[in-house]
Amino acid sequence: MSDYPFFFTWTSQNAAKPLELTGGEGAWFTTSDGGRWLDLGALSYQVNAGHGRQRIVDAITRQANQLCLSAPNAVYPAKVELAERLLALAGPGFSKVFFTLGGAEANENAIKIARQVTGRLKMISRYRSYHGASMGALALTGDWRRPPMEPLIPGVVHVHDCECERCQYGNRAGNVCDRGMAGEIEKTLRLDGAGTTAAVFLEPVPGANGAFVPPPDYWPRVRAACDADGALLVADEVLCGFGRTGNAFGHQHWGVVPDMITVAKGLASGYATIGAVIVHERVAKHFDANVLACGLTYYAHPTACAAALETLKLYEDEGSFEHSAKLGPVLLRELDAVSKRLAVRAPVRGLGLLAAIAPEAPLSAWQTLGAELAKRKLSLHVEGKRGTAIFAPPLCITEEELVRGVRSFGDAAVAAFGASAVGVAS
Numbered sequence: 455m456s457d458y459p460f461f462f463t464w465t466s467q468n469a470a471k472p473l474e475l476t477g478g479e480g481a482w483f484t485t486s487d488g489g490r491w492l493d494l495g496a497l498s499y500q501v502n503a504g505h506g507r508q509r510i511v512d513a514i515t516r517q518a519n520q521l522c523l524s525a526p527n528a529v530y531p532a533k534v535e536l537a538e539r540l541l542a543l544a545g546p547g548f549s550k551v552f553f554t555l556g557g558a559e560a561n562e563n564a565i566k567i568a569r570q571v572t573g574r575l576k577m578i579s580r581y582r583s584y585h586g587a588s589m590g591a592l593a594l595t596g597d598w599r600r601p602p603m604e605p606l607i608p609g610v611v612h613v614h615d616c617e618c619e620r621c622q623y624g625n626r627a628g629n630v631c632d633r634g635m636a637g638e639i640e641k642t643l644r645l646d647g648a649g650t651t652a653a654v655f656l657e658p659v660p661g662a663n664g665a666f667v668p669p670p671d672y673w674p675r676v677r678a679a680c681d682a683d684g685a686l687l688v689a690d691e692v693l694c695g696f697g698r699t700g701n702a703f704g705h706q707h708w709g710v711v712p713d714m715i716t717v718a719k720g721l722a723s724g725y726a727t728i729g730a731v732i733v734h735e736r737v738a739k740h741f742d743a744n745v746l747a748c749g750l751t752y753y754a755h756p757t758a759c760a761a762a763l764e765t766l767k768l769y770e771d772e773g774s775f776e777h778s779a780k781l782g783p784v785l786l787r788e789l790d791a792v793s794k795r796l797a798v799r800a801p802v803r804g805l806g807l808l809a810a811i812a813p814e815a816p817l818s819a820w821q822t823l824g825a826e827l828a829k830r831k832l833s834l835h836v837e838g839k840r841g842t843a844i845f846a847p848p849l850c851i852t853e854e855e856l857v858r859g860v861r862s863f864g865d866a867a868v869a870a871f872g873a874s875a876v877g878v879a880s
């Protein structure tokens with residue numbers, strides 16, 4: 455039971471287990487009881503740059519001293535440079551940025567832009583997805599957070615995901631995959647009324663819903679289906695963006711160019727509240743002569759822009775995206791070793807520094823895991839009801855910290871799920 459005078463999110467208040475944060479450094483954060491935790495979840499998947507990064511704090515301070523307040527359509531150097539950097543990361547053809555305060559608002563505005571540009575209403579997204587808590591973004595969301603709030607905005611159709619271990623099309627290891635999942639979006643675009651869908655919203659690798667990595671031709675086929683139908687393709691990079699999967703944006707693994715990219719989280723690494731929609735020229739040009747019916751009082755707030763700009767410079771200076779790509783196979787190797795130590799089946803999947811292990815065990819065992827992790831001061835995303843533990847550490851984590859952390863997770867997992875008969879000790 456919490457005595458705090460505010461709500462805790464996504465939980466009954468009686469079940470809230472608050473951590474009293476005091477600070478941190480690199481891949482570690484500290485708590486008021488003197489605890490030092492290894493942050494294998496980047497808090498809420500956002501601390502890509504790591505904790506205690508003084509250069510980002512200094513950039514915010516400098517900006518606050520120089521220009522702390524702004525109007526939505528005012529111009530100042532940090533805003534211009536940040537937009538230029540985002541467009542450069544997105545690649546050739548992207549020409550405009552719309553700034554927001556976070557991820558849900560980025561998707562909300564991408565919905566509005568897609569509807570304005572196409573003159574169509576409908577959207578397609580997937581069941582294993584989270585796109586934000588506001589009414590439009592929640593309508594796109596496929597997971598448990600949507601149904602309690604329905605009806606939401608009309609026109610969203612959900613399709614299945616690339617959950618290859620439980621393939622909806624019956625493909626199993628050893629079978630030839632006929633890529634039914636990619637075909638599902640092609641089919642839905644057609645069957646739900648050809649030429650009526652404004653946009654398809656996809657996370658490159660669904661993050662909070664379990665790090666399902668799609669087969670290599672999934673995104674190219676979805677792109678082709680959107681092109682054939684005239685629907686726009688939106689990559690929700692709020693979680694996958696900025697190095698999480700080993701490059702600037704997750705969709706870039708598959709050589710596909712979306713029409714819009716939504717970002718937040720790693721954009722300023724949690725040091726400020728900022729998100730954005732990065733818009734391709736083929737969409738942006740619509741607004742040269744048409745009113746863009748979108749706006750926010752705190753659009754491109756100066757201190758948030760300064761924080762984001764410095765964060766992007768830090769990624770470049772430290773080679774953060776390359777580091778994530780390099781440590782990805784290490785994370786998978788160590789999780790495979792954990793899987794072998796367990797008494798239960800525990801599939802592993804991931805890309806870059808975003809990975810999941812999914813032991814098939816009852817909720818009570820998952821509750822034990824939570825307690826075992828707390829004993830070891832390991833912080834990561836444990837979704838007992840959905841049977842997944844998700845790893846997404848700050849990108850500055852060292853290989854040694856990562857290996858030590860996952861092995862310690864393995865000890866906690868053995869205590870919770872039991873040891874395999876041929877268990878391998880860490």
Ligand SMILES: Cc1ncc(COP(=O)(O)O)c(C=O)c1O
Pocket residue numbers: 556557558559561584585586587657661662690691692693694718719
């Ligand atoms: C893929 C994705 N999109 C959107 C959001 C919503 O972002 P925010 O919480 O900043 O509104 C999240 C948050 O977890 C996310 O993971």
